[in-house]
Amino acid sequence: MRIAVSSDMDEPVARVLVYELRQRGHEVSAFGALRSGDRDGAGRADWAWSAEAAAREVAEGRAEQAVVCCWTGTGASIAANKVPGVRAALCTDAYTADGARKWNDANVLALGLRLTSEPQLKEILDAWFAGAPSGEDEVRANVAHVTELDGGA
Numbered sequence: 256m257r258i259a260v261s262s263d264m265d266e267p268v269a270r271v272l273v274y275e276l277r278q279r280g281h282e283v284s285a286f287g288a289l290r291s292g293d294r295d296g297a298g299r300a301d302w303a304w305s306a307e308a309a310a311r312e313v314a315e316g317r318a319e320q321a322v323v324c325c326w327t328g329t330g331a332s333i334a335a336n337k338v339p340g341v342r343a344a345l346c347t348d349a350y351t352a353d354g355a356r357k358w359n360d361a362n363v364l365a366l367g368l369r370l371t372s373e374p375q376l377k378e379i380l381d382a383w384f385a386g387a388p389s390g391e392d393e394v395r396a397n398v399a400h401v402t403e404l405d406g407g408a
Contacts, residue, residue, distance in 0.1 A: 259312035261286035261331065262324040263302035266368045268376060269324050275380060276322070284312060302326075306334035306365075313362050314340040321363045328367030335363045339405050342398075348375065349382035356386025360398045 258281045262269035265288040276283050287305025302325035312318035321341075323331035328345045335343035343363035344355030347370070355361040364383050366376070388398070 256280075256320065257282045257284070257312075257318040259284045259286060259309035259318040259321040260289060260324075261305035261309035261321070262289050262368065263305050263331070264288050264324075264326065264368055266324075268366075268368055268371050268373065271373050272322060272324070272366070272376060272380075275377065279380070279384070284309075284318060302330040303334040306331040307338060310335035310338040310341045310343065310363055314338045319362075322366060323363060324366045324368050326367065326369050328365045328371075332363075332365035335365060340402075342401060346379055346383070347371070349378040352379045352382040353386045356383060357389050358394055358397075359401075360388040360394075 258276055260273055260276065260283055269289060273283055273285060273289060286308040306323040306325065309321040309323050313321045321335070323335045323343065325331040332343045332345040335341050341363050342359055342361045343365050344359060344361040345365040346352040346355055347367065352364065
């Protein structure tokens, strides 16, 4: 699977994220502080720009999913959700990641760099990739409504 990854800081958990995704066989496109030349080359990038870049990869079909990171994960999730067609979910544990995929058909995972440990990261990724959108009518209707709110993207 093609996955876009962004982080506003070159933190150890962000590097582990890229490594873990590649170990799982995914093709990773990096943005922000994980790619030299994005906004500034000093190992730190702006969360809004880097999250938008990764989210646009999903919205424009160049990636199936994205993972966006910033210190709390909140800013990255807000920026990603401004891109039409993106449903970003800030996940702090495996249960939330599973629910985001199942009930919200989330296509972008948002993570906080501050509190996500390497073991938590692996559990979140396990749940995220094992999860699939629910086929239940009620769930599908809610996701369809979110798409309508997004302008039909």
